[in-house]
Amino acid sequence: MDYELSIKTFLNKHPGYSKEFELSGNKHFDEFELSSEVTLRAKLLKLEEGINVAIENLETTAPQPCRKCLKHFTEKIKVPCAERIYWFHQPKEADLDEIFLVNLKTQKIDLTELLRQEILLHLPTYQVCSKSCKGLCHTCGKNLNEEKCRCKPEEPPTYKPLQDLKNILK
């Protein structure tokens, strides 16, 4: 597993002990596939009851369908920082869905679920391949960035002040 960290050295240290890791890895996640590997820094800090994990400068890219022309393009994703506690033991009064645990048997923590959540949160919500994307023709479905079609526009031609001015000057 790319996002597993050995925390062996943490186990017999006092709370306050910390260590940094540079990580890179896997672009396959359960519900999505990234275009490039994920890179990040993880700062681990030992607490009484677990290990605090702070990730920084996560970077990757994801294939996104353009909302106008449906073509896939690559979008940068950045997660500046995020934090979770990985508990040594299941805490009693906590929301069960959101618990991250240290695997005491293997003496490892697995960041995969944390990264999956943070990347999902940071996926861009409105994506277009470029500001000038012309989209698809509503009639024939052609990608108007790639070719012109002969369909008549559905709406009446828009008012073009510059064009009118040119005609006047002729």
Ligand SMILES: [Zn+2]
């Ligand atoms: Zn587009």
Ligand SMILES: [Zn+2]
């Ligand atoms: Zn058309």
